[in-house]
Amino acid sequence: MNPVELVLSRRLRMTPFETRVREQGVKSYTVYNHMVLPVNFSSTLEEYLHLCEHVQLWDVAAERQVEVVGPDALELVELITPRHIAPCEVGQCVYAPLADEEGLVINDPIIIRLAHDRFWISIADSDVLLWVKGIAWGRGLNVRVFEPDVSPLAVQGPKADDVMADLLGESVRDIKFFRFIETTIANTDVVLARSGWSGQGGFEIYLQKSADGVALWDAVWEAGQKHHIRPGAPNLIERLETGLKSYGSDMTQEDSVLECAFERYLHLDKPVPYMAKDAIEKQLEQGVKRRLSNVMIESSPLPPLRGLWDVCCDGQLVGQVSSCAYSPKYEANLAFAMLSQEVSNAGSQLTLMVDGQEYPATVKDDRWKS
């Protein structure tokens, strides 16, 4: 299949780092939250190898924020997720899948608590802003809900701490995982969080003024020179190895939080109301029919996956693979698949169908073990 060109227009919003990204020779984009998101500068494999050894600068401005602020902000944020948010301290971030009244996943954001009554919902690719605005208006809550001028720039990789320490001093090394500080870089205010969409460590720098995007990029870029910094992007191989599922690809609005195996992030008995409560209790009673799972295929690299591949067991269709990449670390193809509950336990032996070919596949736990 031939590659196709992306036609740019105002509707696909540019990012504050766009000038530098183009200068660095971006080769391909995806579109995410009505904004461009760089995908490749060289190749996915080259970028993977560099990310695991050095440090990269990622334009992830497309991870937009939904700000919820006001007297009823906490009540509203509690309503939209089965995770208990009250215990999240100011200065902390939590991964909090959002679920509607049917228990279906609306998004899987990080929620950042900026103040007692002020949150950023740092979203995957769906218009959470509209959903939260609708709920707030419908319930008559006293909050303001809007998209602020906030664009994350990620510094990811094992040398990310060195880069940020050179830039801001040694104390940044003390920022704990999923905690943030407020500081300035290149004279612009930023929220600096230890987080990011890889398992290689690093930070997300939340720029709060688009006009300062190039200055922020340049400051980090310069500090990164002696640490072999390169431009990069969320990497398919790395995210499969780390087990990061992608909203829209590995799970959609058709899937419930239980089917997505999100229990460990949720507090289903939390002591405050949330929209999905009744639906989730019913699903727990009836049992879940499908389960998002990790699947390993020990073969040479499979061709690129674009849509879905079928997974079978004893000749019966039991699910579909939604993401797949060949992992140098495991010397196998790693995949995420939504599978029938009965075959979703680690150890299940299944068959993956790719272009009419059959491949033996094994269900693994979410760390690719057992």
Place this chain on the structure above:
Amino acid sequence: MNPVELVLSRRLRMTPFETRVREQGVKSYTVYNHMVLPVNFSSTLEEYLHLCEHVQLWDVAAERQVEVVGPDALELVELITPRHIAPCEVGQCVYAPLADEEGLVINDPIIIRLAHDRFWISIADSDVLLWVKGIAWGRGLNVRVFEPDVSPLAVQGPKADDVMADLLGESVRDIKFFRFIETTIANTDVVLARSGWSGQGGFEIYLQKSADGVALWDAVWEAGQKHHIRPGAPNLIERLETGLKSYGSDMTQEDSVLECAFERYLHLDKPVPYMAKDAIEKQLEQGVKRRLSNVMIESSPLPPLRGLWDVCCDGQLVGQVSSCAYSPKYEANLAFAMLSQEVSNAGSQLTLMVDGQEYPATVKDDRWKS
């Protein structure tokens, strides 16, 4: 600026017509409602010339539907738009900009009334589904809101009637503008509406079963052979000439329905509640500061516009151009621009800034006259 490749993944949904679109040699895409939308097969100018003379088949599956059905469906649909929907008959479609409690535009869909208590909101590029679901839940309304498996295929151009008459009989010529019938083509149920995103006439065929997409495409394609049918897409030149504004490009969630000059489609005094009522009344009282306008630039063709171009008057910035194309019909560049109220009347003489060059520009009415 070099073209960039669009990386396809499951998150950017494919359409039911995708196989045929690829076979026809699609060159470029945009992304719209988390789905791919073809932009070009040859060039915008070639496709414009063909569209104005013959007939084209457009994969516009990305115009997704939000179905609202149930006892409170009409109440909900009335809430979200300042247009009065009760007078819309079953079998009719209406253009109905959606506005939130601040009077800001959330989307500018066609609303299709399928039954007294059943509507399709045929949307531009924003997750109206989430907004409407949030409002419905927040207000405790007795409705079901979901995205059905419905994908429009458009037949546009002066020969569209001939194609559809060959396919379905002469009676299709009697379907009035913005009216629809329910029928079958290639053994699949469709809603056939006289509508579409061009001023060249034609139909939108709402496929209701993705699996039948290729069969539907093939049936229309075959009937179109003797009428010089070609694949196409919403065309930049044609939409400028026809005056069709695009949500996300020419207006965004930052703009009010009054700023977008939508009054002619609205019934601000409608006798039922709607969310934007108080905000709009206040804006009417205070006066609107900006106005979406048509601007003509009589020069040779301008370079492609990607973001925004500034518009000045007496050296002061008075607005920005969001869409522009050179029109063979008017032998001038046509543009849409959000302009300060005081310079937005037809006849105003302004200056457009493009890459440091100045061009005289004239505000026109919405039919490019006076």
